[in-house]
Amino acid sequence: MTSAPLPRIAVLLAAHNRxxxxxxxxxxxxxxxxxxxxxxxxxxxxxxxGTAEAALAAWPGAxxxxxxxxxxxxxxxxxxxxYALDLEVDGYLWLNDDVVLDADAMARLSQQWHAxxxxxxxxxxxxxxxxxxxxxxxxxxxxxxxxxALKFERLPLADKxxxxxxxxxxxxxxxxxxxxxxxxxxxxxxxxxxxxDYGLRAKAAGIPILVLPxxxxxxxxxxxxxYNRGPLRERWRKMTSHRGIPxxxxxxxxxxxxxxxxxxxxxxxxxKVLF
Numbered sequence: 001m002t003s004a005p006l007p008r009i010a011v012l013l014a015a016h017n018r019x020x021x022x023x024x025x026x027x028x029x030x031x032x033x034x035x036x037x038x039x040x041x042x043x044x045x046x047x048x049x050g051t052a053e054a055a056l057a058a059w060p061g062a063x064x065x066x067x068x069x070x071x072x073x074x075x076x077x078x079x080x081x082x083y084a085l086d087l088e089v090d091g092y093l094w095l096n097d098d099v100v101l102d103a104d105a106m107a108r109l110s111q112q113w114h115a116x117x118x119x120x121x122x123x124x125x126x127x128x129x130x131x132x133x134x135x136x137x138x139x140x141x142x143x144x145x146x147x148x149a150l151k152f153e154r155l156p157l158a159d160k161x162x163x164x165x166x167x168x169x170x171x172x173x174x175x176x177x178x179x180x181x182x183x184x185x186x187x188x189x190x191x192x193x194x195x196x197d198y199g200l201r202a203k204a205a206g207i208p209i210l211v212l213p214x215x216x217x218x219x220x221x222x223x224x225x226x227y228n229r230g231p232l233r234e235r236w237r238k239m240t241s242h243r244g245i246p247x248x249x250x251x252x253x254x255x256x257x258x259x260x261x262x263x264x265x266x267x268x269x270x271x272k273v274l275f
Contacts, residue, residue: 166199
C-alpha cells in the first residue's frame with residue numbers, strides 16, 4: 001500500500017547577522033521531515049557574519065534570497081514569500097530565525113494540518129512560544145476594544161485549541177487556500193505589524209486562526225523599549241525606528257482597523273515620548 005505524499009511546505013525565514021540563531025532554528029526543523037516535505041527559503045538581509053553560508057551548510061538545498069540590508073522582518077518575509085509563490089507547495093511556514101522548535105512541534109502541526117483538511121482549505125495554524133524561563137512569549141492575539149488605543153493582548157496558554165483574532169508570526173503555518181484568498185503579507189509594513197495585519201485580514205475573510213495547545217518552541221521576547229528616557233530627540237528616534245512604532249507602518253495599521261477612532265489611535269503611542 002502506497003502512503004500518501006507528505007504535504008509540501010515552504011519554510012520562510014528572514015535573517016540579518018544572526019548566524020548561530022539561524023542555524024539553530026534550521027537544525028530544530030530536522031524532525032519535521034518525517035511529517036512535511038520542506039523547502040527552505042531564507043531572506044538574508046545583507047548579513048556580514050556568514051549567515052547565508054552557514055544556513056546553506058545546515059540545510060543543503062535551501063534557497064537564499066538576497067536583501068539590501070534594509071528589509072527588516074516584514075519586508076524580508078515578503079521577499080521570501082514572493083519567491084516561494086513560484087514553488088509548487090501546499091502551504092507556508094513562517095519561522096522566526098530565533099525560534100527553536102520543540103521536538104514534537106512539527107508532528108503536532110502536521111496532525112492539525114490534516115484535521116483542517118490540508119492545502120485546499122483556508123486556515124492558519126499558530127504555535128505559541130515560551131522563553132528560556134518557560135514563560136509565554138509569543139502566540140495568538142485578540143483585540144482589546146478601546147476608543148483610546150488600538151491594542152491587542154496575547155492569548156493565555158491553554159490545553160486545547162483556541163481561536164485567535166490575529167497572531168505573532170514566530171511559528172505559523174498558512175495553507176495555500178488562504179494565500180489564494182487573501183494574498184501574502186503587505187510590504188507596506190517595515191518590520192513589525194505585518195503579522196498582526198495579516199491575521200486581521202484573514203479574520204475579516206472568515207479564515208480560521210487556530211492556536212495549538214501549549215507551546216511549540218522557545219523564543220525569547222524582545223526587551224521592551226523605554227521611550228520616555230533621555231533627550232527628546234533620542235526618544236523620538238527610538239519611537240520612530242523600525243524597532244519602535246514607525247509612523248508609516250502605524251498609520252497603515254490604524255487606518256485599516258481603527259474606524260472613527262483613527263486620529264486618537266494613531267497619536268496614542270507617540271505620547272510616550274513626552275510622558
